[in-house]
Amino acid sequence: MKNLKPMLLEVNANPSMRIEHEKELSPGVFENVPSPVDEEVKVAVIRDTLRLVDPHKQKKKDRLDHDVSTAPEAGLPSLCLKQVFPKYAKQFNYLRLVDRVAALFIRFLGVKGTTKLGPTGFRTFIRNCKLSNSNFSMASVDILYIDITRRWNSVGIDHKESGMCWQAFVEAFFFLAQKKYKSLPLPEQVASLIDFCEYHLAVLDEKRLVCGRGIVERRNALVTCQTDGLQLTPAAHTPLLNRMATASKLADYRNHQY
The missing domain is CATH 1.10.238.10 (EF-hand)
Structure with a gap:
């Protein structure tokens, strides 16, 4: 996202989860190599989707006093996906x-x-x-x-x-x-x-x-x-x-x- 303007990347009912692509090393010889673009885009989208579906919740009281910096997700960037509906139902009902x-x-x-x-x-x-x-x-x-x-x-x-x-x-x-x-x-x-x-x-x-x-x-x-x-x-x-x-x-x- 840039300047809070959503950019549509892909609409697919069965998107690929692979982060590599085929590269022709020699005539007729192909090999799967990692794709920096796929890794940059897909990993972030899948991670944030899972975080929206099952967000990290601290249920125990002793976890409230726990240092946030030691949490597994402490070093992750902020969410790039936001829940629009039903969280903001009144605002986006139109x-x-x-x-x-x-x-x-x-x-x-x-x-x-x-x-x-x-x-x-x-x-x-x-x-x-x-x-x-x-x-x-x-x-x-x-x-x-x-x-x-x-x-x-x-x-x-x-x-x-x-x-x-x-x-x-x-x-x-x-x-x-x-x-x-x-x-x-x-x-x-x-x-x-x-x-x-x-x-x-x-x-x-x-x-x-x-x-x-x-x-x-x-x-x-x-x-x-x-x-x-x-x-x-x-x-x-x-x-x-x-x-x-x-x-x-x-x-x-x-x-x-x-």
């Missing part, structure tokens, strides 16, 4: 726009394990987030879904699943943001639409939670009433049984007299 859009996409995927959004899921997203109105009907929603999905599927290489891929959903989300908040720049349009969607989804989740509690309470009350009714049924029929027994005895007495 950088999580793509992450929050991804959360919306995953919520409406439906079937577990799928990576593409179907038409029903996209319509549910529009309906639950209250994005359809008189100027943007559900028919327009279907047209938007078909156009963007078809365009991305034509350039994509994954044809095992049908539906809207993540990139297509981002494009559709940007289109909806530009349509709803026309006077704002694109980053603010996207942020405003994310806030709008998250608010309505939170309200929907709260309603479902309240309804679920109400159903459970009604079921418990119904079970209690049924139990009480079963307990009261014999007592309620006791007078009728007594009258039937008295009438039977009276008939037997009359037959005995005659």
Whole structure:
């Protein structure tokens, strides 16, 4: 880092941990020799990454009085990697726009394990987030879904699943943001639409939670009433049984007299 400006070195899902490279000593003869550049870059990055994941913590009280200079990491340089999120969540939350859009996409995927959004899921997203109105009907929603999905599927290489891929959903989300908040720049349009969607989804989740509690309470009350009714049924029929027994005895007495 220079002047607190981050410099991107490499983005790799499976980066090499080697600090040597092949060098041709003679025609056709190669040998692995240490690379000063790899050693300077990779050792520092890997060391600081491990220190962020599992920082050195002094748990025992007697270590607090221990001289810091004798610690194994005392001679190491200061960290070149800093934890941005969630340590500074409030300060850097505006950088999580793509992450929050991804959360919306995953919520409406439906079937577990799928990576593409179907038409029903996209319509549910529009309906639950209250994005359809008189100027943007559900028919327009279907047209938007078909156009963007078809365009991305034509350039994509994954044809095992049908539906809207993540990139297509981002494009559709940007289109909806530009349509709803026309006077704002694109980053603010996207942020405003994310806030709008998250608010309505939170309200929907709260309603479902309240309804679920109400159903459970009604079921418990119904079970209690049924139990009480079963307990009261014999007592309620006791007078009728007594009258039937008295009438039977009276008939037997009359037959005995005659």
